[in-house]
Amino acid sequence: MAKKGKKYIEAIKKFDKNTYYDASEALQIVLDCASAKFDETVEVHLKLGVDSRHADQQVRGAVVLPHGTGRVKKVLVFAKGEKAKEAEAAGADFVGEMDLVNKIQGENWFDFDVIVATPDMMGLVGRLGRVLGPKGLMPNPKSGTVTFDVAAAVNDIKAGKVEYRLDKTNIIHVPIGKVSFGKEKLFENFEVLADAVIKAKPSAAKGQYMRSTTVSSTMGPGVRINPNKIAE
Known part of the structure; x- marks a missing residue:
């Protein structure tokens, strides 16, 4: 002790x-x-x-x-097309698709606090389950981090x-x-x-x-x- x-x-x-x-x-x-x-x-x-x-x-x-909480979190969003643009406009720190999967897998990169993903991207995000799960970073519908309303999700996280x-x-x-x-x-x-x-x-x-x-x-x-x- x-x-x-x-x-x-x-x-x-x-x-x-x-x-x-x-x-x-x-x-x-x-x-x-x-x-x-x-x-x-x-x-x-x-x-x-x-x-x-x-x-x-x-x-x-x-x-x-x-x-x-007194700390502004860095938000990574897995989204494409219009949803990616919405996430960027809302102030997401990182937005992408396979490029971010490769960066996390290849570089052991974790310079973010929360991951948000649109439901159609969860197949892609699932590939990272082994590394995201133990860190408590896997997006989850119960916590509002698997959603098509990415702008609201990013705003809420940034707000505390x-x-x-x-x-x-x-x-x-x-x-x-x-x-x-x-x-x-x-x-x-x-x-x-x-x-x-x-x-x-x-x-x-x-x-x-x-x-x-x-x-x-x-x-x-x-x-x-x-x-x-x-x-x-």
Whole structure:
């Protein structure tokens, strides 16, 4: 286990790590504990009462945070003809077809954050499944990245759209902004994300859905939020 730094040890003295706080209080503690020389990212970790091994208990989707994440993402679009022009006009960073497949395969090129593809291009994109899948970059209809409305998809991503999905331990990890945002903007982003995840609850999920919720900054400790205070 990595040794914790002096600043981290000082930070955990500022609150009770066994106490469950309201979301607003927890975010204020995270801000008070942030001491890095860079603008730390604030991230939410939601442990859900589902089993991701079962297809009918998957939780996955995307939501546009009202204040974005503090980072503008590079968007690659697989499209042709008019749809390619629409993507370029909307501000996509890279637009192409087989040329981009070759670049990714041949040069191990990944200078982008999100891939959007029109449905008719998925046969082509499927060739990259082996390299895109493990990186979580494969376009998916549930996250709105497989669509003919490429302009809207690019605009949403640039505006602060984030994807949420379960990891193998049934936890969702999502950035909700930067420390510089301040408590109010972070809280509004948190509420929008939590609401989206609650609405995505699978009908097959039994028992308590929100098992635990934690917020933290890049270099700071995790602060617990009372899961019962997040409306279900």
